[in-house]
Amino acid sequence: MIATLRGTLLDRDNGEVIIEVAGVGYRLTVAPATQIALGEIGDEAFVHVHHHFREDDQALYGFVTRDERVCFEALISAHGVGPALALSILSVHDPSGLAAVLATEDIAALCLVPGVGRKTAARLVVELKEKLHLPSVDLTSGAVVGGGLRPASELADVREALSGLGYTPEEIHGALRDLPGQGDTALMLKAALQRLAVAS
Numbered sequence: 001m002i003a004t005l006r007g008t009l010l011d012r013d014n015g016e017v018i019i020e021v022a023g024v025g026y027r028l029t030v031a032p033a034t035q036i037a038l039g040e041i042g043d044e045a046f047v048h049v050h051h052h053f054r055e056d057d058q059a060l061y062g063f064v065t066r067d068e069r070v071c072f073e074a075l076i077s078a079h080g081v082g083p084a085l086a087l088s089i090l091s092v093h094d095p096s097g098l099a100a101v102l103a104t105e106d107i108a109a110l111c112l113v114p115g116v117g118r119k120t121a122a123r124l125v126v127e128l129k130e131k132l133h134l135p136s137v138d139l140t141s142g143a144v145v146g147g148g149l150r151p152a153s154e155l156a157d158v159r160e161a162l163s164g165l166g167y168t169p170e171e172i173h174g175a176l177r178d179l180p181g182q183g184d185t186a187l188m189l190k191a192a193l194q195r196l197a198v199a200s
Contacts, residue, residue: 001051002026002060009038009045017062019045028062029083031091037064052076052083059083067095074131078124089113092173102129108159112173157185158192171196 005028007021012035018025028047030038038045047062048069061083063069068090075086092113093101101109102125110121162172175192 002049003051004046004048005062006044006046009041009043011041012038017045019047019062026060028060029087030062031087033091034062034064034068061087065095071095071098074128075124077131078127080120081124085113085115088115105129112169114169158188161189162192162196167196171199174199 005019005021005026007019007026009017010020010025011018015029015032015035016027017030017035017038018027020026028049030047034047038047047064048066050061050063050069050072052059052061061069061072063072071090072083072086075081075089076083081089089098089110093109100106105125107118107121107125110116110124111118116124158176159172162175163169167175172192175195
């Protein structure tokens with residue numbers, strides 16, 4: 001079973017990369033952020049790998065960090081979650097963010113992932129809450145947005161307000177992701193609306 005690969009990035013396209021190791025090219029499925037993080041064609045690339053076995057096929061999935069691979073493997077162990085959905089979830093919530101979302105049972109945050117409804121989100125919280133133990137993550141204070149921990153209640157209030165104004169889940173996620181430092185709900189909402197206004 002392949003766990004890691006280090007080699008030369010030969011190609012990347014449509015969610016896949018090819019990394020050549022000792023004359024052998026390995027094709028891996030990756031998230032968009034991973035494609036970018038691996039650098040330019042010809043650069044040395046290192047990835048953590050999940051070697052996925054199916055009845056009639058095998059596939060490799062690549063990740064920049066071990067925590068991403070751990071989260072991916074926990075996600076696909078959940079009922080009804082395949083590799084494609086697991087990658088979608090990790091594209092919206094990085095490992096520390098996902099761990100915090102699960103710890104605070106922030107179902108609305110999981111619903112920002114395309115294809116995840118409230119029932120699926122609630123089931124994922126139950127199934128995954130005890131499976132993710134990332135030592136670098138503080139699970140006590142709230143959900144992660146823009147690299148900082150915020151109380152889930154504030155996030156939920158801002159998310160609900162933006163949804164009520166007609167913004168899509170994708171727009172809301174983008175607005176919340178890069179919010180500035182800590183602040184109350186009103187300030188967070190104002191900052192999110194300013195970002196949305198610039199984006200439009």
